[in-house]
Amino acid sequence: MKHNPLRVVVVDDDFMIARMHGKFVDKQKDYQLVGTANNCEEALSMIRGCKPNLVLLDVFMPDRSGIELLHEIRLQNIPCDFILITAAKELEVVEEGFRFGVFDYLINPFDLNHLQDSLAKYVQFKRHLSKSTSVDQDTLDNLKRLRSMSHSKPIPSGIDFRTLDRIKHSLLLGNEPKSSEEIAKIAGVSRSTARTYLTYMVEENIVEENLLYGTVGRPQRVFRLK
Numbered sequence: 001m002k003h004n005p006l007r008v009v010v011v012d013d014d015f016m017i018a019r020m021h022g023k024f025v026d027k028q029k030d031y032q033l034v035g036t037a038n039n040c041e042e043a044l045s046m047i048r049g050c051k052p053n054l055v056l057l058d059v060f061m062p063d064r065s066g067i068e069l070l071h072e073i074r075l076q077n078i079p080c081d082f083i084l085i086t087a088a089k090e091l092e093v094v095e096e097g098f099r100f101g102v103f104d105y106l107i108n109p110f111d112l113n114h115l116q117d118s119l120a121k122y123v124q125f126k127r128h129l130s131k132s133t134s135v136d137q138d139t140l141d142n143l144k145r146l147r148s149m150s151h152s153k154p155i156p157s158g159i160d161f162r163t164l165d166r167i168k169h170s171l172l173l174g175n176e177p178k179s180s181e182e183i184a185k186i187a188g189v190s191r192s193t194a195r196t197y198l199t200y201m202v203e204e205n206i207v208e209e210n211l212l213y214g215t216v217g218r219p220q221r222v223f224r225l226k
Helices: 015-027 040-050 066-075 091-099 112-131 137-146 161-172 180-187 191-203
Strands: 006-011 031-037 054-058 081-087 104-108 207-212 220-225
Touching (some): 015 161, 066 081, 161 191, 180 220, 191 220
């Protein structure tokens, strides 16, 4: 049976991060990006109009906190789920998010693999709900397991997650592998910075590195997201 794609709104105060996460979501099977917002007022209007199934929401917003936006949406009985982006030290935010029924959390800094895992869990959760004609303990146990928290592996010291996201964004543009020089130019960083981040991403199995052989000269190292 064919399912309609799950509609997603991405909310982040950094427009490049919002666009990058939005493009990533839109590439996932069973998902459709319906909008991105860079502040809570814009997000609230978009959520009312687009009626998304899921909102990817950063806690830190310029006009008010993401938790305040979440609270208002719950008060207005707007039916949508949330993946909340927060920092590891914000235990009170996590606790309050639980009270408002947040589906999952991503702990900054995180990489796109963690976002992909969370989206995969949400698809399974929605499909389980749609297939269930009655509720028994096994059904509830399965649903609770799918709502369990994700554990994001922290990025090591010296790696800035926003720079890392810019490098990933440059790799998402087009399908062809790119050299470190091309990636540096797109991301707006130095070649040495690009190489440092690409080395880290290769070690973490996020990016694959290959040799591109030309007709003359030494082969060129090129990179692409896995």
